[in-house]
Amino acid sequence: MPRPPSDAEFSELVQASWASLYRTAYLLLGDRAEAEDLVQTALAKTYASWSKVRTIEAAPGYARTTLINTASSWFRKKSWRNERPTQTLPEQGVTHDPSDRPAVIAALAQLPPRQRAVVVLRYYDDLSVASTAHALGITEGTVKSQTSDALARLRALLGDAVVPDTLGAHHD
Structure with a gap:
């Protein structure tokens, strides 16, 4: 049975996947700050379940799935607003x-x-x-x-x- 990835490998995952996760989060949410919050939340959840990740190769997919599941749960909240008017586009x-x-x-x-x-x-x-x-x-x-x-x-x-x-x- 493969060993779970190490903390150092988690740090590498964050460095390697942050930009991609952020872009996906931004496109899902349409707001920079909320996208950053979503990525942080997803990575925190990924780290909390890090021992369940069996190989480092599976880690990016696990983090992306966690990000998507977290966004989906945010969408279900009654307080979620579909539109955010702004003066300028980011x-x-x-x-x-x-x-x-x-x-x-x-x-x-x-x-x-x-x-x-x-x-x-x-x-x-x-x-x-x-x-x-x-x-x-x-x-x-x-x-x-x-x-x-x-x-x-x-x-x-x-x-x-x-x-x-x-x-x-x-x-x-």
Whole structure:
């Protein structure tokens, strides 16, 4: 039986995965401070369960799953607000067509939390329908319907040039 990773390996995990976890958290939440809180909370939960992680190779996936599960629990709270008006959009950490970034972030912020989560996990983290369903604790059918509804909303907000009608048609 493999030994659990060490504290030093946890420190390495934090250094190696912070940026990726933060980008995912930011896309899920749409707020820098809340994204940082989510990553910190997820990493604290990961460390609390560190002895359950069997290999260092499994650790990044464990941390990401913990982040997604934590975000999902935040979405279920009655105090969760779907929109946060701001004067300026925050800088982006993902490299895409720079001219589309502000509009995409603003459009993501207008989606309900679950729709935002499926879009981020499917198209940013490139998870399959099954992996997204497992990560969010929902059925594959719910992932598909939420993705379809989210993409339709994003197309309405951004246009077909940014969200082509073919997006989502064949992405498993």
